[in-house]
Amino acid sequence: MKKWTIGVDVGGTEIKFGLFGDSLKEKWFIPTNVSEHGSHILPEIAETIVDKCRIFGVDITNLAGVGMGLPGPVPDGNMVRGCVNLGWSNVAAARELSELLAGAFSCQPEDIPVRAANDANVAALGEMWLGGGKSCKSLIMVTLGTGVGGGVVIDGRIYNGASGCAGEIGHIICVDEKDITGNCSCGNRGCLEQIASATGIVKYARHYLDETDIPSVLRELLREKGNISTKDVFDAGKNGDEAAEQIIDTVTKYLGRALAGISAVINPECILIGGGVSAAGEYLREKVAHHFREQAFSELKNTPVRLAVLGNEAGIFGAAYMMISERMREDSIL
Ligand SMILES: [Zn+2]
Numbered sequence: 001m002k003k004w005t006i007g008v009d010v011g012g013t014e015i016k017f018g019l020f021g022d023s024l025k026e027k028w029f030i031p032t033n034v035s036e037h038g039s040h041i042l043p044e045i046a047e048t049i050v051d052k053c054r055i056f057g058v059d060i061t062n063l064a065g066v067g068m069g070l071p072g073p074v075p076d077g078n079m080v081r082g083c084v085n086l087g088w089s090n091v092a093a094a095r096e097l098s099e100l101l102a103g104a105f106s107c108q109p110e111d112i113p114v115r116a117a118n119d120a121n122v123a124a125l126g127e128m129w130l131g132g133g134k135s136c137k138s139l140i141m142v143t144l145g146t147g148v149g150g151g152v153v154i155d156g157r158i159y160n161g162a163s164g165c166a167g168e169i170g171h172i173i174c175v176d177e178k179d180i181t182g183n184c185s186c187g188n189r190g191c192l193e194q195i196a197s198a199t200g201i202v203k204y205a206r207h208y209l210d211e212t213d214i215p216s217v218l219r220e221l222l223r224e225k226g227n228i229s230t231k232d233v234f235d236a237g238k239n240g241d242e243a244a245e246q247i248i249d250t251v252t253k254y255l256g257r258a259l260a261g262i263s264a265v266i267n268p269e270c271i272l273i274g275g276g277v278s279a280a281g282e283y284l285r286e287k288v289a290h291h292f293r294e295q296a297f298s299e300l301k302n303t304p305v306r307l308a309v310l311g312n313e314a315g316i317f318g319a320a321y322m323m324i325s326e327r328m329r330e331d332s333i334l
Pocket residue numbers: 170171184185186187188191193
């Protein structure tokens with residue numbers, strides 16, 4: 001089996017890279033150049049890969065390929081659709097990168113295979129390989145950041161869905177009318193993202209404080225700073241602030257509801273919670289697990305709910321593992 005693999009995680013502001021041999025040998029990043037409709041992105045990715053291969057003496061004959069996570073739906077391992085924060089419409093990203101690398105290394109595109117998938121799905125695969133989902137072959141991961149994303153891994157492979165939209169956990173409609181604070185960016189009402197993303201939690205906290213008169217440190221913070229953060233809400237909750245505890249209980253009730261619903265379809269071996277909001281740690285995990293158990297189908301209540309552990313490196317790990325696992329399957333090791 002070829003020794004080297006490269007994992008690429010393409011984001012709207014930076015592109016992360018990992019060079020994997022027996023383990024992660026080198027990681028680096030470049031800024032995302034979104035000028036001219038993102039037309040420089042793939043050439044710049046190819047350029048930096050070629051540079052690092054030269055520096056580390058990675059010979060093309062010993063490079064298994066490149067895996068790439070992209071911030072948009074990727075139904076087929078190649079074409080990403082409507083990748084607005086890169087300035088792309090539909091781009092055959094894997095094929096184009098493979099051709100660029102072949103040109104630079106003076107070989108054929110089939111000598112440098114490139115596979116692409118949605119970044120949240122790729123992160124879930126990374127967590128399955130060497131993160132919080134290690135030892136599981138099927139899992140779901142919910143990513144609580146600016147939005148709510150998710151990834152689905154079934155039998156060790158990313159599940160993309162028919163049009164690349166599998167894992168859009170944030171747009172499951174599960175919020176009761178009384179807790180809805182407005183329309184979701186997708187146009188629907190009551191999406192999980194509206195209450196469980198970093199912005200959603202703050203929005204719901206303000207709504208809760210407006211609707212009740214329970215004394216809370218959050219009211220003082222709002223008066224002093226004019227705003228509150230997700231961290232403020234969790235810190236207050238951890239310190240026993242009654243209003244913050246109520247807010248977090250409601251947020252995690254809907255997370256538990258959505259995850260119980262997905263579990264009834266996927267029956268995963270474990271559920272992972274990642275993204276910036278998961279910095280709230282065990283306090284958040286325990287509450288999501290409680291509400292999950294409360295609402296899950298009886299046979300699924302014992303599904304472990306864990307924290308993701310790879311942070312923003314999950315993408316490069318998962319991207320590399322897409323290629324590594326493909327090669328292992330070809331060699332019948334998996
Ligand atoms: Zn939505």
